[in-house]
Amino acid sequence: MSAWRHARSTTVRLAVAVSLSFLLGFALLGGSVYAAVSALLLRDAREAIVVDADGLRDVLADGGRAPLILAVRDRIARPDDPDALHALRIDGRVIASDIPAAATPARDGWHESREPDGTRLLVERRTLAPGVEIATGLRLRSESGFLALVARTSLAALAIAVLLGLAIGALISRWVARRLRALDATAARVTEGEIALRVPVDGTGDAFDRLAHRFNAMLDRIEALLAGVREATDHIAHDLRTPLGRLRTRLEQLRLQATVSPDALEPAIAEADQLLQASNALLRLARIEAQAPIEQAATLDLSALARDAMELYEPIAAERGITLAANAEVLRVRGDADQVFQLLVNLLDNAMKYAPPGTQVDLRVERTGEHACLTVADRGPGIPAAERERVFDRFHRIETDRGTPGSGLGLSLVRAIALRHRARIALADNGPGLRATVSFPLAAGE
Amino acid sequence: MRILLIEDDADTAAYLQQGLKEEGHAVDRAADGREGLFLATTEPYDALIVDRMLPALDGLVLLRTLRGAGNTVPAIVLTALGDVDHRVEGLRAGADDYLAKPFAFAELSARLANVVRRADGGAAQTRLQVGDLELDLLGRRAQRGTRRIDLLPREFRLLECLMRQAGHVVTRTMLLEQVWDYHFDPQTNVIDVHISRLRQKIDHGEATALLHTVRGAGYRLGAA
Numbered sequence: 001m002s003a004w005r006h007a008r009s010t011t012v013r014l015a016v017a018v019s020l021s022f023l024l025g026f027a028l029l030g031g032s033v034y035a036a037v038s039a040l041l042l043r044d045a046r047e048a049i050v051v052d053a054d055g056l057r058d059v060l061a062d063g064g065r066a067p068l069i070l071a072v073r074d075r076i077a078r079p080d081d082p083d084a085l086h087a088l089r090i091d092g093r094v095i096a097s098d099i100p101a102a103a104t105p106a107r108d109g110w111h112e113s114r115e116p117d118g119t120r121l122l123v124e125r126r127t128l129a130p131g132v133e134i135a136t137g138l139r140l141r142s143e144s145g146f147l148a149l150v151a152r153t154s155l156a157a158l159a160i161a162v163l164l165g166l167a168i169g170a171l172i173s174r175w176v177a178r179r180l181r182a183l184d185a186t187a188a189r190v191t192e193g194e195i196a197l198r199v200p201v202d203g204t205g206d207a208f209d210r211l212a213h214r215f216n217a218m219l220d221r222i223e224a225l226l227a228g229v230r231e232a233t234d235h236i237a238h239d240l241r242t243p244l245g246r247l248r249t250r251l252e253q254l255r256l257q258a259t260v261s262p263d264a265l266e267p268a269i270a271e272a273d274q275l276l277q278a279s280n281a282l283l284r285l286a287r288i289e290a291q292a293p294i295e296q297a298a299t300l301d302l303s304a305l306a307r308d309a310m311e312l313y314e315p316i317a318a319e320r321g322i323t324l325a326a327n328a329e330v331l332r333v334r335g336d337a338d339q340v341f342q343l344l345v346n347l348l349d350n351a352m353k354y355a356p357p358g359t360q361v362d363l364r365v366e367r368t369g370e371h372a373c374l375t376v377a378d379r380g381p382g383i384p385a386a387e388r389e390r391v392f393d394r395f396h397r398i399e400t401d402r403g404t405p406g407s408g409l410g411l412s413l414v415r416a417i418a419l420r421h422r423a424r425i426a427l428a429d430n431g432p433g434l435r436a437t438v439s440f441p442l443a444a445g446e
Numbered sequence: 447m448r449i450l451l452i453e454d455d456a457d458t459a460a461y462l463q464q465g466l467k468e469e470g471h472a473v474d475r476a477a478d479g480r481e482g483l484f485l486a487t488t489e490p491y492d493a494l495i496v497d498r499m500l501p502a503l504d505g506l507v508l509l510r511t512l513r514g515a516g517n518t519v520p521a522i523v524l525t526a527l528g529d530v531d532h533r534v535e536g537l538r539a540g541a542d543d544y545l546a547k548p549f550a551f552a553e554l555s556a557r558l559a560n561v562v563r564r565a566d567g568g569a570a571q572t573r574l575q576v577g578d579l580e581l582d583l584l585g586r587r588a589q590r591g592t593r594r595i596d597l598l599p600r601e602f603r604l605l606e607c608l609m610r611q612a613g614h615v616v617t618r619t620m621l622l623e624q625v626w627d628y629h630f631d632p633q634t635n636v637i638d639v640h641i642s643r644l645r646q647k648i649d650h651g652e653a654t655a656l657l658h659t660v661r662g663a664g665y666r667l668g669a670a
Contacts, residue, residue: 238526242458245548249461252551252662253468262661269662276548277633284631308626311600315639342630349634410633 014176015169022165023158030154037150041143042122046110049124052084053136060128065090068132072096085123085137092131099123099135108133120144179208183215194293195223230286233394237282244279248272281409285394288339288416299443300335302365302372303328309344310363313352321357328365331372333440335421343417346410347376347436354380354434371424371439379433388427414438447492447562451475452482452508453524454500462495465551479503486512491519493562495554498525498536506539513540520561522554533629552663556615563611574609577669579648579656581609588648595647600625604644608657608667617664641665 052075060068072088073096087097087104097104105111105125113121123137186199198219199212251269254260306328317324333340351361359379366373383391390396392415395408414436418425423440449471453459456477463473474489476482479500486494486508498505505523512519523541525532533544542561545554574581578591586602588595597605607624608616616624618637623629641657649655658666 241548249551338629341628
């Protein structure tokens, strides 16, 4: 299920990425709104200040210094805007001013400063006529308040956006994960041998649906190819059987004739038998592979099968000086007794073939979690790790075995039977020797 | 014996017919299911050999029809399909035995003898005797002349199986089926080793051997 874990970490990353981009988007938006509003307010304030100063300039132009002094004093005493600021200096002497000394500009132009409480002050100083200097300005109190409000609102919106981003990210990733999970589960089960399984398609035609369709099409193709291979094997084996059977019968009939020595014919009959066995094994293999997985078969006691197999092999073991040791728990699995017995016999047969005299072959049936594990372990040469997958292939034989009898189909049959019974096979080093373990799912209620 | 062979493949039919005739049987052959059913219901046969996949009428349908009409002639089904499910299906349809193709002629001959003998009855025996070898099925005792033979339970069943078919070839596969109750192709010499152990116990030190190996076929228990 590591694919599923990968998928899950992918969806988590996706959720984080979605909320981060929400966050970034809102920060950019909030920042630029703040900057724009701030610039707008400053421009308005400057305009108001300029209009005020222009008014005073006109007063000076129309009436001279006296009306100007009156006008400034009047504006300081009864301001239209409580935040407005004015200062008038004539010939170096301050005539009237409500601008704090610290904020009074020393030169013409725009000046910005802050009061001790942080309020921003914006002041423009200009010289209206030689010796007549006027400073007009604004306390930017309401502007600051407004900007603070904008900032607070933006931050609140940002917090909401982050939460929303996380929530949407989580929802999206859950949805993606759900779609991926179906794909992942199907792929896993197909790998286990349920080649007929397909990914559910919801008909929405979205990317996942298209992926599911493509995936299913791929499985269809694989299934068709497998069926083709199986059919070809089946046909070959099938077509070989009749002539082989006839060949064998004719050889047998020849033996009855006095002119032919039975000893001369025996090897030929044995060869024919071996060919017959190989073609029979191929056919049986093809048939087992084509059978649906075991679902509702009768339950079998694996320990009883193990006992029977032990008893069947005990004389061979004794003949070869091998000790056969069994340790079987009573465990029930669903299956076809003949096939499971065949699996057991094939594994035992291999162990017997390779176990050196004087060693022990172990046969165990034990429970491991939800599985009944059948183990056959010998002290023979074992199988190199690199070969352990390939020994299950049809006709695959380890190089050193070429001389020994055998078709190279025994372990293929073992694997086909195991797959059909939803069992897993593991080949391991028995230090020295081979340990083959087949874990069957326990029958319900065990 | 008079045997009806219902087989559509001419070559297979020809060599089976030849082999059966050489064993001294009279063989009729039907090339399809309908002809087979007609012959089986109108002529008295001792045994039927029925191919499962036949033109005109499937072998299993033919058997079901025969059994439904009360015909109990022993029948062996020959088939390319040899799985448990197929075997069970065949036996339910009324077959007495089942043989997957390809088979050795010796296997067919041994099984044919077995189903015919079973049909003759003789099931309720409590003692079996071959030459001076005796098997007491109730007391679970075996003895040869005056010598007691100690047998393990499986050896006892093996000997019983051979004695019940005394004089006839019993194949390795038949022994696996009848003694061990598993249907599969052993592809090894496991059975041979059991037989050689049994042979040690019954024939060792005796003037005449009773348990014989029939080359390329199986085993036969008998005085000659």
